[in-house]
Amino acid sequence: MASHIVENLKDVRERIAQASRLQGGQSPVRLVAVSKTKPVEDLQAAYDAGQRDFGENYVQELLDKSPKLPGDIQWHFIGHLQSNKAKALVEGVPGLAMVETVDSERLANKLSGVAEAQGRPVLPVMVQVNTSGEASKSGVEPGEACVALARHISESCPGLRLAGLMTIGMPDYTSRPENFACLVACRKAVAEELGVEEHSLELSMGMSADFEQAIAAGATNVRVGSTIFGARNYAAR
Ligand SMILES: *Cc1c(COP(=O)(O)O)cnc(C)c1O
Numbered sequence: 001m002a003s004h005i006v007e008n009l010k011d012v013r014e015r016i017a018q019a020s021r022l023q024g025g026q027s028p029v030r031l032v033a034v035s036k037t038k039p040v041e042d043l044q045a046a047y048d049a050g051q052r053d054f055g056e057n058y059v060q061e062l063l064d065k066s067p068k069l070p071g072d073i074q075w076h077f078i079g080h081l082q083s084n085k086a087k088a089l090v091e092g093v094p095g096l097a098m099v100e101t102v103d104s105e106r107l108a109n110k111l112s113g114v115a116e117a118q119g120r121p122v123l124p125v126m127v128q129v130n131t132s133g134e135a136s137k138s139g140v141e142p143g144e145a146c147v148a149l150a151r152h153i154s155e156s157c158p159g160l161r162l163a164g165l166m167t168i169g170m171p172d173y174t175s176r177p178e179n180f181a182c183l184v185a186c187r188k189a190v191a192e193e194l195g196v197e198e199h200s201l202e203l204s205m206g207m208s209a210d211f212e213q214a215i216a217a218g219a220t221n222v223r224v225g226s227t228i229f230g231a232r233n234y235a236a237r
Helices: 002-023 040-048 059-068 083-092 105-118 144-156 177-194 211-216
Strands: 030-034 053-056 074-077 096-102 123-128 160-166 202-204 221-224
Touching: 002 030, 002 040, 002 211, 040 059, 053 059, 059 074, 059 083, 083 096, 083 105, 096 105, 096 160, 105 123, 105 144, 105 160, 123 144, 144 160, 144 177, 160 177, 177 202, 177 211, 202 221, 211 221
Parallel strands: 030 053, 030 221, 053 074, 074 096, 096 123, 123 160, 160 202
Antiparallel strands: none
8 A cells, every 4th residue: 555655656746747847847836645534654655755745634633643643744734624623723733834725814813813822933824716616615706805815814914924825626626727727817816916926926726637737727736635645435534
């Protein structure tokens, strides 16, 4: 099992490097290995093969797993986060490197407050955007809502740093070219509003099925799970 993970990881890294080269290689692309539902042994195998950025979706699962793994792992929280779990997440995961799924002012305020209270370095966050045009429980709408939340984070949340924008794509977790184009357009609008360089903001988009297309469209952060760790078995969690 672990040997498959090492091979898969190597393969994904090569495909990322190739896609970045084709794209011109302007920005380095970070691989977040999405390890939800996977046992710590699988994460350790990826870690031993050099992987440091891992993505998890559930607060309790991350609280259980992170103490059993090396302290220099950069944890990306990529699941739907309820405000009332923000404190447990920030306090319980010292290696929390980023929350990619901020979709409300309420959650941003909560995260900022707990990050400040804990005295940790500012917490990088991304605004999650619903780019599918379909009803969804997570992600702000592109356009004014996205710009407003980004402005709120950068102006009114001293415990946070706006790192960029994230999208899942379609409700079935695949992406269409429109999803990528939409996130790129959102970043442009946010950068103009905040008066910052567009490329100072990251784009988290692309998963197992489409990370190469995402990189071609400008992704700087791809979230790849099943292609590295194999299919997920939710029942076993
Ligand atoms: C599960 C998940 C992924 C990884 O999906 P794969 O298709 O297994 O690569 C990426 N991003 C988010 C937000 C996820 O929940």
